[in-house]
Amino acid sequence: MSISLxxxxxxxxxxxxxxxxxxxxxxxxxxxxxxxxxxxxxxCGACTVLMDGQPVVSCxxxxxxxxxxxxxTVEALSxxxxxxxxxxxxxxxDVVQCGxxxxxxxxxxxxxxxxxxxxxxxxxxxxxxxxxxRCTGYERIIDAVLAHAQAMQGGG
Amino acid sequence: MDASAxxxxxxxxxxxxxxxxxxxxxxxxxxxxxxxxxxxxxxxxPARIVRLDVSAAEATPGVRxxxxxxxxxxxxxxxxxxxxxxxxxxxxxxxxxxxAVAADTMEIAKAALAAIRIETEPLPAAVTMEQALRPDAxxxxxxxxxxxxxxxxxGRSGNIAWEATVVRGDAEAAFSRxxxxxxESNFRIGRQxxxxxxxxxxxxxxxxxxxxIETSTQVPWTVRNVTARVLQIPASSxxxxxxxxxxxFGLKFDCALEPFAAxxxxxxxxPVKLVNSRQEEMLTCLCRENAxxxxxxxxxxxxxxxxxxxxxxMDCGAYGGEQIFLTTMTAHxxxxxxxxxxxxxxxxxxxxxxxxxxxxxxxxxxxxxxxxERHTDEIAARIGMDPLAFRRRNVLGAGDLGATGQVFEGDAxxxxxxxxxxxxxxxxSRKAQAGRRxxxxxxxxxxxxxxxxxxxxxxxxxxxxxxxxxxxxVEIGSGTMVQAVPQxxxxxxxxxxxxxxxxxxxxxxxxxxxxxxxxxxxxxLGAASxxxxxxxxxxxxxxxxxxxxxxxxxxxxxxxRIEIAGIRxxxxxxxxxxxxxxxxxxxxSGVGAFTNSPVVSQPGCARGHFIEAxxxxxxxxxxxxxxxxxxTGHVEVLSYTVVQDxxxxxxxxxxxxxIQGGVAxxxxxxxxxxxxxxxxxxxxxxxxxxxxxxxxxxxxxxEIHLHEGAPSRGPLGAxxxxxxxxxxxxxxxxxxxARAIDRRVxxxxxxxxxxxxxxxxxxxxVRLPHIAERWEDNVLPRPARKS
Ligand code: FES
Ligand code: FES
Numbered sequence: 001m002s003i004s005l006x007x008x009x010x011x012x013x014x015x016x017x018x019x020x021x022x023x024x025x026x027x028x029x030x031x032x033x034x035x036x037x038x039x040x041x042x043x044c045g046a047c048t049v050l051m052d053g054q055p056v057v058s059c060x061x062x063x064x065x066x067x068x069x070x071x072x073t074v075e076a077l078s079x080x081x082x083x084x085x086x087x088x089x090x091x092x093x094d095v096v097q098c099g100x101x102x103x104x105x106x107x108x109x110x111x112x113x114x115x116x117x118x119x120x121x122x123x124x125x126x127x128x129x130x131x132x133x134r135c136t137g138y139e140r141i142i143d144a145v146l147a148h149a150q151a152m153q154g155g156g
Numbered sequence: 157m158d159a160s161a162x163x164x165x166x167x168x169x170x171x172x173x174x175x176x177x178x179x180x181x182x183x184x185x186x187x188x189x190x191x192x193x194x195x196x197x198x199x200x201x202p203a204r205i206v207r208l209d210v211s212a213a214e215a216t217p218g219v220r221x222x223x224x225x226x227x228x229x230x231x232x233x234x235x236x237x238x239x240x241x242x243x244x245x246x247x248x249x250x251x252x253x254x255x256a257v258a259a260d261t262m263e264i265a266k267a268a269l270a271a272i273r274i275e276t277e278p279l280p281a282a283v284t285m286e287q288a289l290r291p292d293a294x295x296x297x298x299x300x301x302x303x304x305x306x307x308x309x310x311g312r313s314g315n316i317a318w319e320a321t322v323v324r325g326d327a328e329a330a331f332s333r334x335x336x337x338x339x340e341s342n343f344r345i346g347r348q349x350x351x352x353x354x355x356x357x358x359x360x361x362x363x364x365x366x367x368x369i370e371t372s373t374q375v376p377w378t379v380r381n382v383t384a385r386v387l388q389i390p391a392s393s394x395x396x397x398x399x400x401x402x403x404x405f406g407l408k409f410d411c412a413l414e415p416f417a418a419x420x421x422x423x424x425x426x427p428v429k430l431v432n433s434r435q436e437e438m439l440t441c442l443c444r445e446n447a448x449x450x451x452x453x454x455x456x457x458x459x460x461x462x463x464x465x466x467x468x469x470m471d472c473g474a475y476g477g478e479q480i481f482l483t484t485m486t487a488h489x490x491x492x493x494x495x496x497x498x499x500x501x502x503x504x505x506x507x508x509x510x511x512x513x514x515x516x517x518x519x520x521x522x523x524x525x526x527x528x529e530r531h532t533d534e535i536a537a538r539i540g541m542d543p544l545a546f547r548r549r550n551v552l553g554a555g556d557l558g559a560t561g562q563v564f565e566g567d568a569x570x571x572x573x574x575x576x577x578x579x580x581x582x583x584x585s586r587k588a589q590a591g592r593r594x595x596x597x598x599x600x601x602x603x604x605x606x607x608x609x610x611x612x613x614x615x616x617x618x619x620x621x622x623x624x625x626x627x628x629x630v631e632i633g634s635g636t637m638v639q640a641v642p643q644x645x646x647x648x649x650x651x652x653x654x655x656x657x658x659x660x661x662x663x664x665x666x667x668x669x670x671x672x673x674x675x676x677x678x679x680x681l682g683a684a685s686x687x688x689x690x691x692x693x694x695x696x697x698x699x700x701x702x703x704x705x706x707x708x709x710x711x712x713x714x715x716x717r718i719e720i721a722g723i724r725x726x727x728x729x730x731x732x733x734x735x736x737x738x739x740x741x742x743x744x745s746g747v748g749a750f751t752n753s754p755v756v757s758q759p760g761c762a763r764g765h766f767i768e769a770x771x772x773x774x775x776x777x778x779x780x781x782x783x784x785x786x787x788t789g790h791v792e793v794l795s796y797t798v799v800q801d802x803x804x805x806x807x808x809x810x811x812x813x814x815i816q817g818g819v820a821x822x823x824x825x826x827x828x829x830x831x832x833x834x835x836x837x838x839x840x841x842x843x844x845x846x847x848x849x850x851x852x853x854x855x856x857x858x859e860i861h862l863h864e865g866a867p868s869r870g871p872l873g874a875x876x877x878x879x880x881x882x883x884x885x886x887x888x889x890x891x892x893x894a895r896a897i898d899r900r901v902x903x904x905x906x907x908x909x910x911x912x913x914x915x916x917x918x919x920x921x922v923r924l925p926h927i928a929e930r931w932e933d934n935v936l937p938r939p940a941r942k943s
Pocket of ligand 2: 132133136
């Protein structure tokens with residue numbers, strides 16, 4: 001039985017087992033290796049993608065449950081090679097280290113900022129609890145997110 | 157050259173792809189025709205292998221290669237070659253490799269593993285160091301005497317894998333002085349897991365009679381040499397290349413999966429990918445080791461430390477590995493920081509039937525600093541001196557003797573303590589924020605070092621005015637290869653850092669390198685790159701001098717141009733000079749190299765040490781404030797401040813990133829990260845649910861002050877900045893909590909149950925019955941040294 005997935009606006013049919021985690025199809029079949037399978041148990045957030053605009057961990061999402069939904073991966077945030085404004089802010093603040101957590105983190109932050117365009121420091125912190133970073137100690141990421149949110153407010 | 161030309165907050169060039177998910181780490185790569193490898197690992201240890209039958213795995217359709225210990229006879233190790241690739245006859249620890257397969261798919265590979273028949277016979281175990289040190293303890297390596305010793309000088313006997321000692325001055329006399337107080341402290345420390353986000357991963361192939369290993373490592377040359385050793389092939393037949401590495405922290409400072417993948421590739425004739433699952437990563441982590449320490453000091457009433465003796469037991473697990481080297485570092489950390497009249501130290505790496513430990517950011521320096529600083533507080537309390545005044549009085553300064561008798565250059569810790577005091581005086585205490593909770597504050601000092609060692613670099617200056625740097629350096633996330641190295645080279649050549657291309661590590665292209673870690677990247681690779689740039693600059697200036705009819709001394713390089721000094725627009729572009737040079741002499745290039753220069757210690761006082769003195773010490777002063785909830789034992793960090801010795805800060809913003817990240821890892825170690833072992837020596841924490849690393853809500857913004865100007869042989873006076881931020885975090889939090897709850901803190905992590913037990917006086921004191929009362933009884937009898 002074939003399952004039809006809509007990923008970054010394109011439709012893909014797959015014959016994989018319906019219980020296959022979405023992250024495996026993204027990484028192994030579609031060469032979308034931005035989502036990282038770091039823990040495969042829903043703890044780290046490195047595999048986060050958007051499903052109908054909501055962040056979900058793709059390591060726990062069977063493809064059967066993703067069928068027919070609108071899936072957006074980190075690769076879609078910088079369509080055409082242009083970084084999103086949030087990604088640009090993270091680049092300019094030089095907060096990236098090994099980088100393994102950032103795809104999941106930017107996806108999660110993108111969705112968080114869409115519903116909280118003007119967050120407090122504490123809110124940004126809380127929003128990151130599902131995204132572990134082993135390198136940075138978080139605070140400078142939060143600085144960058146706040147600066148970005150402020151700039152967007154000022155500009156908009 | 158003006159050193160300030162190299163100083164800037166140059167942003168990382170790899171951030172763009174990392175942020176957009178386009179960076180291809182080893183785990184993200186594949187090759188045409190690639191097979192999937194998997195390793196059969198031991199369920200229980202120790203045990204004797206009675207039968208290992210892989211015939212059913214070999215017969216499984218889709219299986220292309222099966223390998224066992226027969227395929228890899230060589231032993232490797234640090235100091236002592238004690239480790240085989242696969243368990244052969246003896247299984248020494250849980251998860252030890254028994255066999256490996258490569259198959260068309262991962263499912264087939266796993267099915268093949270399940271088809272392997274193994275019969276084992278259990279053996280008596282020594283799971284803890286206490287068990288391993290009993291006179292009748294089962295030996296982890298019954299054949300230890302037959303092993304090749306790769307570095308002479310360490311004491312070895314049975315389960316004592318390595319023993320290093322320091323004896324300086326007359327400690328006996330110091331401890332029997334009538335005017336001293338004798339203070340003794342005991343500590344027990346658990347293991348810490350790096351939890352690098354990218355697991356150890358490799359893709360290997362066998363082409364034209366050579367192995368190509370593409371791997372997630374910090375040490376391409378170690379991978380090359382160890383793979384050759386265990387496969388018993390010439391090292392020159394192994395090529396190692398390294399894509400961006402998704403976190404290392406020391407985990408990848410050793411050869412790991414590479415020889416398995418290389419063997420499978422050779423046997424199958426196809427590229428083979430091998431990746432550790434998260435569970436395999438947890439079970440074979442090469443953790444920061446668990447340790448047990450006793451430290452005793454003889455201190456006069458006015459705070460002079462006339463004698464110090466210590467016994468340190470470090471659990472190396474089933475194989476010696478990094479811990480054998482790290483016995484050396486105890487001298488410079490546990491016996492570091494302060495002036496000592498006399499010292500007696502023994503550090504032992506102990507074999508146990510548990511997973512091997514390894515290197516982790518600042519290694520044993522972290523718990524040795526914890527033990528030393530807590531001990532220091534206990535001394536100050538005993539003699540009734542303010543702990544900060546005691547530190548200020550005793551910290552090492554210019555001309556003072558270190559533990560092994562080296563003479564320290566320059567004053568760092570004293571001025572850094574003053575700086576911290578000034579910072580603290582300039583802002584209010586956070587005490588009010590503690591409310592009804594118990595408040596504690598501590599300032600601690602720490603000493604670590606740069607693991608210098610050899611590095612090589614080649615630079616090609618192209619006729620378009622760009623340069624490429626070829627080294628074996630790896631970008632593991634710290635930024636050195638994408639920031640400090642291009643900054644240094646660009647400053648030397650008058651280019652912009654973005655005009656300097658840095659080639660990814662390839663052992664076929666670049667000279668030997670010790671590896672990326674130990675704070676050495678900026679220092680050794682930076683210095684080698686700078687030396688190569690200086691050669692290119694000299695050649696460039698010779699040609700420019702002819703072109704501009706001006707002596708080379710009167711020319712300067714900057715902004716991509718060579719100008720007559722002080723006259724803008726008088727010269728020409730570097731690209732034009734490089735073109736001219738190419739016509740006259742051929743393409744321009746330069747080579748550079750760097751290595752240790754020996755530092756004198758007191759002859760004869762250190763035995764079994766891999767280095768006898770610190771060539772480039774690094775100092776740190778940390779301060780924190782905590783609030784402890786008396787009902788639950790929960791510790792909240794209210795503020796954290798760092799004054800770090802960086803020599804010269806080439807990229808202050810990138811250094812701040814490293815400090816924030818390193819302190820966060822240290823807070824995890826101090827407060828909640830701990831790997832524990834069950835009675836069978838099995839690691840209990842096998843995933844991210846049971847091993848809790850800091851989340852965003854667990855950390856605080858670190859206030860950071862960089863101390864510049866302490867002497868360093870590093871390029872432009874730089875030191876490594878990424879390793880040391882974790883060094884005194886457990887020490888600082890431990891001292892602050894001890895002061896808050898007015899109890900002896902002898903263990904970390906300070907989890908709420910542990911802290912609560914201390915508050916309620918229900919935490920038993922750490923007892924170490926396997927450390928003999930008399931220091932001498934903890935030392936192997938050794939033949940007297942020839943003088
Ligand atoms: S890999 Fe999905 S949450 Fe960790
Ligand atoms: S940057 Fe390495 S895990 Fe976040």
